[in-house]
Amino acid sequence: MKLLSAKINWLEDELKCLSYLEERQPHLVTHFKQNFKKGRQTILHKLAASLLRENANSLYSDSVQIKKIGSVYVTSLLKVYKQWEPFLHQLQNVELKEGISYRMKSFGEYMILFPIKSELAFQRVTLEGDIVWISRESHHSIQTASELMNLLGLSEEGKELVRELDNGTANQTLSYAAESHWKEKLREDSHLSPYHSTFQYIQNMKKVEPAWSSLAFFEQMSVEGHHLHPGSKTKMGMSPQEVATYSPEFRQMYKICFVAIRKEWIEFTESEPNVIEKTFEDIIPRYHEFMEENGLAPELFQLIPIHEWQFHHALYSLYENEIEKGIIVPIDSISVECHATSSFRTVMPITQSNRFVKLAVNSQMTSTVRSISTQTALNSTVFSALVGEVLSNEAELSTFLPLDEIAGYSFISDDNEQRRNLTVVVRENRQDELNEDEVMITGNSLYATSPFSEDTILAELLTEYCANRNLSMGRGARFFFKDYLSVTLPGYLTLLTKYGVALEGHLQNSIPVFKKGKPVRFYFRDWGGARIYKRRLEERGMYPKFYPESITLTENKEEMYSKAHYTIFQNHLGEIIRLLVEASEVYEGEFWTLVKEACEDIFSSLSHEVPENVIEDRQFLYHKKVNHKALTKMRLRPSAGYLYADVENPLGKEAGLH
Numbered sequence: 001m002k003l004l005s006a007k008i009n010w011l012e013d014e015l016k017c018l019s020y021l022e023e024r025q026p027h028l029v030t031h032f033k034q035n036f037k038k039g040r041q042t043i044l045h046k047l048a049a050s051l052l053r054e055n056a057n058s059l060y061s062d063s064v065q066i067k068k069i070g071s072v073y074v075t076s077l078l079k080v081y082k083q084w085e086p087f088l089h090q091l092q093n094v095e096l097k098e099g100i101s102y103r104m105k106s107f108g109e110y111m112i113l114f115p116i117k118s119e120l121a122f123q124r125v126t127l128e129g130d131i132v133w134i135s136r137e138s139h140h141s142i143q144t145a146s147e148l149m150n151l152l153g154l155s156e157e158g159k160e161l162v163r164e165l166d167n168g169t170a171n172q173t174l175s176y177a178a179e180s181h182w183k184e185k186l187r188e189d190s191h192l193s194p195y196h197s198t199f200q201y202i203q204n205m206k207k208v209e210p211a212w213s214s215l216a217f218f219e220q221m222s223v224e225g226h227h228l229h230p231g232s233k234t235k236m237g238m239s240p241q242e243v244a245t246y247s248p249e250f251r252q253m254y255k256i257c258f259v260a261i262r263k264e265w266i267e268f269t270e271s272e273p274n275v276i277e278k279t280f281e282d283i284i285p286r287y288h289e290f291m292e293e294n295g296l297a298p299e300l301f302q303l304i305p306i307h308e309w310q311f312h313h314a315l316y317s318l319y320e321n322e323i324e325k326g327i328i329v330p331i332d333s334i335s336v337e338c339h340a341t342s343s344f345r346t347v348m349p350i351t352q353s354n355r356f357v358k359l360a361v362n363s364q365m366t367s368t369v370r371s372i373s374t375q376t377a378l379n380s381t382v383f384s385a386l387v388g389e390v391l392s393n394e395a396e397l398s399t400f401l402p403l404d405e406i407a408g409y410s411f412i413s414d415d416n417e418q419r420r421n422l423t424v425v426v427r428e429n430r431q432d433e434l435n436e437d438e439v440m441i442t443g444n445s446l447y448a449t450s451p452f453s454e455d456t457i458l459a460e461l462l463t464e465y466c467a468n469r470n471l472s473m474g475r476g477a478r479f480f481f482k483d484y485l486s487v488t489l490p491g492y493l494t495l496l497t498k499y500g501v502a503l504e505g506h507l508q509n510s511i512p513v514f515k516k517g518k519p520v521r522f523y524f525r526d527w528g529g530a531r532i533y534k535r536r537l538e539e540r541g542m543y544p545k546f547y548p549e550s551i552t553l554t555e556n557k558e559e560m561y562s563k564a565h566y567t568i569f570q571n572h573l574g575e576i577i578r579l580l581v582e583a584s585e586v587y588e589g590e591f592w593t594l595v596k597e598a599c600e601d602i603f604s605s606l607s608h609e610v611p612e613n614v615i616e617d618r619q620f621l622y623h624k625k626v627n628h629k630a631l632t633k634m635r636l637r638p639s640a641g642y643l644y645a646d647v648e649n650p651l652g653k654e655a656g657l658h
Contacts, residue, residue: 016240068098305336342442625649
């Protein structure tokens with residue numbers, strides 16, 4: 001490989017990406033080099049924000065706050081100790097910005113300075129600018145997440161995490177390179193009639209191509225992935241070419257492959273017969289031909305879709321004996337094209353616009369290997385039926401709608417890895433229900449940057465909302481958020497308080513629908529991470545038969561609370577509020593006041609039916625402190641299970657909402 005740059009100290013994973021691009025996609029090489037600092041800083045900032053939020057090794061609590069006001073430095077130090085003097089002297093050589101609140105932590109021979117743009121609820125910090133290493137004699141900007149890990153003394157404990165962060169850093173830059181080229185091309189294509197917003201572009205595309213999917217467009221805007229997780233772009237075990245082929249932001253079409261499995265080796269559940277055959281009806285004649293040509297009776301086998309990466313990288317190694325015995329029959333000659341979605345392993349078949357198909361992928365993304373458990377697959381229709389029954393009893397939740405899982409399939413084996421890696425869930429896609437001028441937006445694209453305005457998608461929605469109602473951005477943000485809460489919170493809280501159902505309500509599982517900027521409807525999806533408090537559900541006379549030993553059903557009320565609070569309030573509403581604060585400059589506390597008012601309205605309406613549950617949920621939701629999922633600590637100590645950090649609760653009675 002030729003020398004790429006004598007000046008840049010490239011990470012090994014970055015060099016792999018550059019080598020791939022030079023060989024296969026040379027038009028992206030310049031974009032990669034132009035974006036490598038941005039890619040590094042994105043992952044570095046996510047790591048730093050996560051460590052500060054979780055107060056790992058007392059990083060937040062032992063840090064000193066510093067602000068620059070004019071030519072004066074203001075610090076939270078009550079007394080300047082002698083050992084600090086040379087560091088503070090060196091600090092004068094660092095270009096501090098006004099309007100940024102810095103946090104500085106001592107590590108003996110050096111200090112690290114974190115530039116904090118904002119601190120929001122649940123101790124969520126947003127960083128802006130360089131994180132700086134400062135010694136007595138000099139200073140320099142920290143370049144990568146793995147360098148920060150080393151300086152914090154975490155690289156030995158977190159060897160695996162360091163490798164994951166380097167991998168994610170390179171993949172983040174690869175994503176930015178693809179996005180940069182895509183934006184360039186979009187602007188070239190629309191130079192005769194430039195678009196001022198994403199929604200102008202969508203309206204035009206629908207006119208030009210009526211079958212064009214705006215949902216697919218938004219599913220593929222997840223350039224930065226999970227907004228809180230420092231491993232948001234980690235894809236261990238995948239080459240740069242595979243990352244670029246299968247990740248949604250590269251907007252590639254690729255193949256769903258297929259295997260036939262003898263029926264006695266498959267556990268399955270279907271809400272109607274032959275879901276796989278109906279979803280992939282175009283290939284069924286060819287499937288029958290293939291089976292007959294190979295002397296196999298198709299009625300003795302179940303056709304199962306499998307992710308293309310899984311087909312080539314996991315199938316033959318994990319199921320060598322089963323393939324040899326004819327229990328599993330790989331079908332090389334049949335495939336269906338698909339789009340990736342924001343969840344990577346969930347795909348949209350090109351030939352079937354009313355289906356999502358969730359497929360196992362035996363590769364680590366963020367901190368989890370993306371195979372699928374048997375219980376997730378076989379509880380799919382049971383949970384869908386349960387949600388349907390609940391919503392049929394709750395007429396006022398007419399705008400809170402599920403994307404039902406209509407089938408699940410899992411390979412039968414005593415080997416857990418084998419069970420998890422030939423597993424499928426088929427889910428509804430209800431984009432055909434959209435009315436004119438309505439647009440479905442995958443929740444985690446709301447913080448994506450528009451290719452036209454360079455604002456976030458949510459900021460564009462707010463601008464459209466305000467323009468249609470002749471409102472200022474500040475006033476409009478409050479009304480917009482009330483409308484958003486009206487289509488989300490009654491559903492989430494009614495299911496929780498009345499039925500004990502805690503949906504995994506983070507943004508990736510959320511698809512709000514907007515009309516002229518206004519939230520009008522809300523779709524929720526993915527039952528795999530939900531938790532149901534058994535006592536509450538049974539008090540409503542409901543006894544669903546979940547797969548044996550399913551973690552979905554719990555006797556522990558705290559598991560229900562933990563799932564709901566982290567995903568719905570911290571991850572989901574917390575991010576919507578952050579985006580609204582940035583777009584409107586309205587004080588964050590005003591939005592949390594609106595959340596609390598909405599909660600109170602819902603609790604009041606439920607108190608005559610489930611008064612004890614309302615008392616319990618009020619006590620939990622309004623507690624002064626709550627647990628925040630410690631994503632990075634969990635990665636540092638993977639055997640420790642779920643770990644949490646105590647943070648101030650913006651809904652707490654003493655949290656100071658005004």
